[in-house]
Amino acid sequence: MMQLDRVGAEKLLYEWTEGEGLRAHARGVEACMRAYARKFEEDEELWGLTGLLHDFDYEKHPDPEEHPQVGCRVLGELGYPEQMLQAILGHAEYLNVPRESRMARTLFAVDELVGFITAVALVRPSKDVREVQPKSVKKKWKDKAFARGVNREDIEKGADELGVPLADHISFTLEAIQTVASDLGLDGSKNSSPIFQNSQNGEI
Numbered sequence: 001m002m003q004l005d006r007v008g009a010e011k012l013l014y015e016w017t018e019g020e021g022l023r024a025h026a027r028g029v030e031a032c033m034r035a036y037a038r039k040f041e042e043d044e045e046l047w048g049l050t051g052l053l054h055d056f057d058y059e060k061h062p063d064p065e066e067h068p069q070v071g072c073r074v075l076g077e078l079g080y081p082e083q084m085l086q087a088i089l090g091h092a093e094y095l096n097v098p099r100e101s102r103m104a105r106t107l108f109a110v111d112e113l114v115g116f117i118t119a120v121a122l123v124r125p126s127k128d129v130r131e132v133q134p135k136s137v138k139k140k141w142k143d144k145a146f147a148r149g150v151n152r153e154d155i156e157k158g159a160d161e162l163g164v165p166l167a168d169h170i171s172f173t174l175e176a177i178q179t180v181a182s183d184l185g186l187d188g189s190k191n192s193s194p195i196f197q198n199s200q201n202g203e204i
Contacts, residue, residue: 002079109158128188
C-alpha cells in the first residue's frame, strides 16, 4: 500500500478538477471526515484523504456510468488502499455498493450535508458559514424548494447508518466546516469567487 500523502492527493484533485466550487466541496468533506475520524479514534489521514478525493473524477466523468468508478480505477492503479476505494464507491448510492466500514458510512453521511450547509451559507448576506447556526440549517431543511439538488433522504439515511441522531450530525458537520471556512471561501472574504456564482435560492 502506498504511503498516504496529502500534498500528492491534493495535486491529483487539482489535476482533475478545475472548478473552485468542487475543490471547496472536496476540502469541506475532508474536514468533516477528519473530525469524525478523531471522534471515532480512527485513521485521520486515511479518512481525510478519502473525503478529499471522493469526487476528484466528477468534473471529467459526471455520468453515473463513470463516476466514481473511473476515479477508483485511477486510485487503485496509484496504489491507494482498497478501503478507500470501497468507501468512495459506497458514497454513490446508485451503485448499491455495501457500506461495510465506518469510514464508508461516514463519507456517505457527510457528503450531501456538506453541500446543504454550503448552500445555507451562500444565501446569507455575509457568505460566512461561521455565522450559520444549527437552527438555521434545520429551518432551511424544512423548505423543500431550497437546495433542491441536495438529497435530504440520503443525509437522513447516512446519519441513521452512522448511528448518530440527525440533529447531532448536522451540528457536528457544521462545526467541522466552520473550522476551515477560509479554505472553502465561506468566510465572507471571497464574495466575487466562482464558488458564489449561480448560488441564488440555495441551488447548489
